[in-house]
Amino acid sequence: MSPTQPRQILDMNAFNPSRDRAGENPLLERHHHNFGAASVLFYRDPIEMVSASGCWMEAADGTRYLDFYNNVPSVGHCHPRVVEAVSCQLARLNIHTRYLNQCIETYAERLKATLSRTLDNLVMTCTGSEANDLALRIAALKSGNRGVIVTENAYHGNTEAVTAISPSALKRAPLSPHVVTVPAPSVDAFGSDITTGFTTAVKQAIETLRKRGYGLAAFICDAIFSSDGIHADPTDLLKPSIAAVHAAGGIYIADEVQPGFGRTGDAYWGFERHTVTPDIVTMGKPMGNGFPLAGLAVNADALACFCEEYGYFNTFGGNPVACAAGQAVLEVMEEEQLQANAQHIGAHLGTRLEALRHYDRRITAVRGAGLFIGIDLCHSGETATPSPELTSAVINGLRERRVLIGAAGRFGNTLKIRPPLCLDEQEADFFVEALSDTLASLSVKSR
């Protein structure tokens, strides 16, 4: 079979008003009426959620689901410390950053302490999209070029400029010529010497952009290649590519919206696992545990260069309430040692999933770092073929067994594991049992 594209697997597991009937669910009908074609709902029979706590979400029918999908409520759904910090600040002062206030400086300094000293300025935004949009503009001004290199199934956000560098967000629209893709780092794409293959691909992309007259502004990736199917290794991958990027006058933007803030367990930031220092780090999603908070870190000179050309102000970005959310997240992460927990529980989960892989040949790979793990699912023929159909069946089987999960990757056959970082061993085991049961119910092929 020809592998299904990722968007199709999303569609397979999403409510589709032209296929699925909304009429039987009044809330669904209202949703379709209010949001039309831009509505994206998980599952063909979407779930109405009413509350959440820790790693669990509760639906309107009383069903409690273990959340293995949502990377935003990273310190746990509705964490009381974050709720309290936001509520208190909201009652006290919620205003933009054109006046001074202590909250933002305290937060900025704590955040900067996690980063290289060369990244000495922050810009606070509301979304990772805004951060990546600004990062691209800084890169273009700093380099004097416009070309961008991304991975084949990358997703970097939803503004016009970042949609253009997000192949996974393009349906019929073609890739703009100023964007060149490289395959995500995998054995499938590059054989056993992934680093050499990936570096060669990046160098070829630089050459393509040069020939097209764009030159290289930026190479942007998240260091765990989330939407490409989660490729955490090898960790010597990025250094030679970044050297080539710098040699071509380009900038390396680390999109930490997904891997950042301790999720990979063995490092605070995804790029740290590769022992590289980005020119710009963008961040978002878990930063405020659900409060719209995002931003970027950059060298002061590069930022000053941008600010000579353009004014930049973000009304809600870095307001005291956003900073209170961010501050609470950093404090909870430290006090509850969530990075260490991600490493510890991630390792436990990895071991159990490897055991399952040895038992069930439809699982062809378990990859990841900390609590960011991908599980490839294939047809079990003579040669393993990516199976988005099996993946879809597993997603729905897990839903029946009260686990929320999604898929990623070029073929849409990678189960994407991203639970809150407070996951405990019992919850990890609950998932493994549910996955094992689901696979068993879908006619197991034993080795």
Place this chain on the structure above:
Amino acid sequence: MSPTQPRQILDMNAFNPSRDRAGENPLLERHHHNFGAASVLFYRDPIEMVSASGCWMEAADGTRYLDFYNNVPSVGHCHPRVVEAVSCQLARLNIHTRYLNQCIETYAERLKATLSRTLDNLVMTCTGSEANDLALRIAALKSGNRGVIVTENAYHGNTEAVTAISPSALKRAPLSPHVVTVPAPSVDAFGSDITTGFTTAVKQAIETLRKRGYGLAAFICDAIFSSDGIHADPTDLLKPSIAAVHAAGGIYIADEVQPGFGRTGDAYWGFERHTVTPDIVTMGKPMGNGFPLAGLAVNADALACFCEEYGYFNTFGGNPVACAAGQAVLEVMEEEQLQANAQHIGAHLGTRLEALRHYDRRITAVRGAGLFIGIDLCHSGETATPSPELTSAVINGLRERRVLIGAAGRFGNTLKIRPPLCLDEQEADFFVEALSDTLASLSVKSR
């Protein structure tokens, strides 16, 4: 004198690290260190704010300021109803819109009820910038064109695409050729027949875009021309321009980020004063009273056309907490009758400011609607010349008299009045007295 550009007046009243000394204020020094060139602080000696309530903000030194600047905390700073709604929902569920929940539908329906039935779909975002960025992309796909018409000193946001249509955000960077400006509607620009002059300018801009090969995608403006200096009248202005825009295959985007949600007093939305129906309405700032909440309303077919080409998802957009904030704002507006209050207090303020204008010839115009008022300040020579210097002195004089205010307009000589909509008569009078005192202290020229 040659009129000073608006950016310069902002600079005149902003902390400038290369001119002003941060060393004496440790918090200011930290701020500069953390945010560098992208930092924008009001006043050469910035104010540290600690709390706010109603129309008043309190600084760290205990000074209480009457807020005539901030249009975001529109129902009043830290309104207890908004605080409670957000705090409760934050403790219950804060997740994206890929699951169903009641909050978003209840809010969407209440919001849609304020708009034409033709605008039957919403897209929820976090910022007005994101909303305008998306609106431009929908317009481009719907029209098949790329050209955009904006006013000379327009500001529509901070992403790459919307900065390109925001002349006031460009410092050294030139205007892109796909963007053509028209003067804001004023007697200065068009003489006594503003509507005819403005319509002619829009038609010429359409022709320019046609000649340049871009065609017309969109005409975007806020119906009170905020950053152009607040031009509320005439209200027969927009209809003929929009007819010309439609005839050219373009779309009319009403940017309601500033005038929307009752501020203009005599209408809920700024465009309603012009008895026109936009093709897209974008909204933001006051929508969540400071919680990052924004969005757009558009016809379902136009949105579907966009969604065939691109996937769009906004992680934080329209989450239950954002919707709780938005819902509380709509409820407070209705219960406290804030639109009527904006009309009533706005009229009172207008009358008192007109009286001041008759007394002091340096005030050359008072314009506006509801609680969105502009006051032009000029040198009092034989002919009135815009005076950004006097405006700057007044802004600082008002600060000494405990009133926060800013400037706008092509020459930076328009005092921009945008207090919370809960302003009462006593507070309005406090401002008028402070303005009168300030002008008197700056050597009054009586008529």
